[in-house]
Amino acid sequence: MRNLLAAARRRVSEDLAAIRERDPAAGNRLVLLTCYPGLHALWIYRIAHLCWTSDHPVLARLLSQFARLITGVEIHPAAEIGRRVVIDHGIGVVIGSTAEVGDDVLMYHGVTLGNRRPVDGKRHPTVGDDVMLGANAxxxxPVEIGRGATVGGAAVVVEPVDPDTTVVGNPARPVGDTHLVDDGEPVRDGNAEIDRIVCDGGRC
Structure with missing residues (x-):
């Protein structure tokens, strides 16, 4: 029991540090503990997942529905979610039962990791480490989003995404080496352009 509590404290500290790293608006510890619904949803999910893997599916589902009610985030307790995951804002996020999410993933509001057809077995996405999923992506x-990839805001992904690749649009496609900015001038890829794509679903 003591080891379990120590591990839980380490995870909480990791999660708080991950938010501070990714959110310049993060406040003090009290603000982080009380005002981040994505964080609350993940913590409740982790308890629900433990119940699910311990053969208590009804309790697990009740916990996931409670999290959905108070946070607006729906995570099936059977999903596999790694460490230091940040769900920013949270509202509208849905993560299906066979989804797998790696470590250090950042996802914004409205993200859906869903299935295309109700079949048995693996039917939800696998998201690698260090992936960023833009708002309403x-x-x-059962597609794989490779390590370090970026999925633009409002993108719809139905095909695998290679590691360290940025995709935008519906259906999502990789962004090339150059883009047209608002004045029509081509520019090389850069952080500012990537940020515009992630947040606004900008077109290449």
Missing amino acids: TVLG
């Missing part, structure tokens, strides 16, 4: 089916 939708990833459907």
